[in-house]
Amino acid sequence: MHNLIDFIQRHSHWFLFALLEVISLVLLFQYNSYQGSVWFTSANAVTGKLDAWNSAVESFFSLGKVNQELTQRNLYLEQQVRKLSDRLDDVTKDTTWTDTAGMKLLKSFRLIPAKVVSNSVANANNLITIDKGSSDGVRVDMGVACGSGVVGIVYLTSRHYSIVIPAINTKSNISCRIHGRGYFGYLHWYGGDSQKAYVEEVPRHARFRLYDNVETSGFSSVFPPGILVGKILHVYNSIDGVSYRLQVRLSTDFSRLRDVCVIDNAPVLERLNALRAAQDSLKTKADK
Numbered sequence: 001m002h003n004l005i006d007f008i009q010r011h012s013h014w015f016l017f018a019l020l021e022v023i024s025l026v027l028l029f030q031y032n033s034y035q036g037s038v039w040f041t042s043a044n045a046v047t048g049k050l051d052a053w054n055s056a057v058e059s060f061f062s063l064g065k066v067n068q069e070l071t072q073r074n075l076y077l078e079q080q081v082r083k084l085s086d087r088l089d090d091v092t093k094d095t096t097w098t099d100t101a102g103m104k105l106l107k108s109f110r111l112i113p114a115k116v117v118s119n120s121v122a123n124a125n126n127l128i129t130i131d132k133g134s135s136d137g138v139r140v141d142m143g144v145a146c147g148s149g150v151v152g153i154v155y156l157t158s159r160h161y162s163i164v165i166p167a168i169n170t171k172s173n174i175s176c177r178i179h180g181r182g183y184f185g186y187l188h189w190y191g192g193d194s195q196k197a198y199v200e201e202v203p204r205h206a207r208f209r210l211y212d213n214v215e216t217s218g219f220s221s222v223f224p225p226g227i228l229v230g231k232i233l234h235v236y237n238s239i240d241g242v243s244y245r246l247q248v249r250l251s252t253d254f255s256r257l258r259d260v261c262v263i264d265n266a267p268v269l270e271r272l273n274a275l276r277a278a279q280d281s282l283k284t285k286a287d288k
Contacts, residue, residue, distance in 0.1 A: 109224055110264040112137055114144075117161065121168060121194040121254050128152060128164040130260060135159045141222060143263040149228035149251035150174065150187075150216060151260050162262075167229075168194045168254055175220050176229050179213040181206065185246070187214070187229060194254050197230070202244040208232065214248050221265060 114132040132138050134157045144151040144164050152166035153174075165172050167189060174187040176199060183206040185199040199214060211231050218225025230248040238245050 110137075110266075112262040112264055114138075114162075114260050114262055116257050116260060119254065119257055124170050124191050126166055126169050126194075126254070127155075128166050128257070128260075130162050130164060130262070131160070132262060133158045133160045133162050137264055138162045138262050139264075142265070143216075143223040143227075144260050145223070145227050145263060146252055146257060146260045148253070149230070150223065151252055151254075151257065153222055154262065164260075166254060167197060167250060167252070174223070174229070175217045176214050177217040177225075178202070178206070178208045178232070179215050179226075181208050181212065183208065184217050184219070185243075187248070195250050196233070197248050197250055199232075199246040199248055200238065200243070202246055204243060206244060210235070214246070223263065224265065 112132055114130040114136075116128055117131050118129040120126045120128075128144075128151070130138075130144070138154060138157050140154055140157060142154045144154060150167055152164045152169070152172060154162050155165045156163040167174060167187060170189060170191060172187070172189060175184065176187050177184045183202055185202040187197055187199055189197040210233065213231055214229040216223035216225055216227040216229065228251045230250040232246050233249050234247040236245040236247065237243075
């Protein structure tokens with residue numbers, strides 16, 4: 001303690017100088033508009049830079065988790081392709097179609113990577129903004145997914161940004177099915193918990209188990225079949241009693257959503273339309 005007091009006494013003139021400098025700077029920036037604006041601008045620039053560094057550091061440390069999700073998702077898709085191939089082989093007894101047309105169809109989906117600019121999870125009509133728009137090939141009604149599963153559907157686009165209606169929006173309805181069971185329904189969210197939604201209109205004769213996976217059905221042109229939606233948690237009767245209502249834990253954590261992919265299915269639609277036209281033509285000739 002004695003040494004500290006002795007040090008302060010020996011360098012008291014420097015402490016006094018520093019104190020007077022601080023007081024003078026405060027008076028200068030507080031009572032002079034020009035100097036105050038310079039200080040405000042400089043402080044904002046420094047704060048913005050620090051925020052950018054902080055965001056970059058957070059993104060870097062979250063890459064591990066994102067990569068894990070992408071790896072798991074890739075494994076899941078590989079399993080789906082293998083199962084589809086096995087089923088087609090069993091039905092057609094011909095592996096040629098599986099190895100050529102089927103695989104080409106799966107590969108025709110173009111994925112447009114994008115980052116989430118803004119997101120909400122606490123509202124009834126949540127919306128997501130992504131940093132890709134019409135100039136990047138994004139169009140209205142395209143599906144959006146991430147490494148862990150379904151995200152939503154593109155609602156509006158500008159040149160460089162797009163608005164997405166996520167699955168946790170009360171106006172969202174996504175066609176889905178129970179994996180490996182062949183029963184279909186519609187995913188709907190009623191608000192509240194952002195990790196739970198409901199699959200409506202599942203037929204009463206359906207057979208399934210708790211924790212079965214729910215995935216996209218592929219019945220619409222928005223999503224290809226087999227994209228993970230979630231797992232079945234509970235089973236309820238519908239209000240009219242003619243169908244089941246399944247509570248599902250969504251596979252996508254919307255509260256920490258960062259990287260997504262917009263699914264461009266235009267090439268697939270073109271091929272499917274050509275295939276339907278060929279089938280109709282053959283049917284017409286057969287009828288004649």
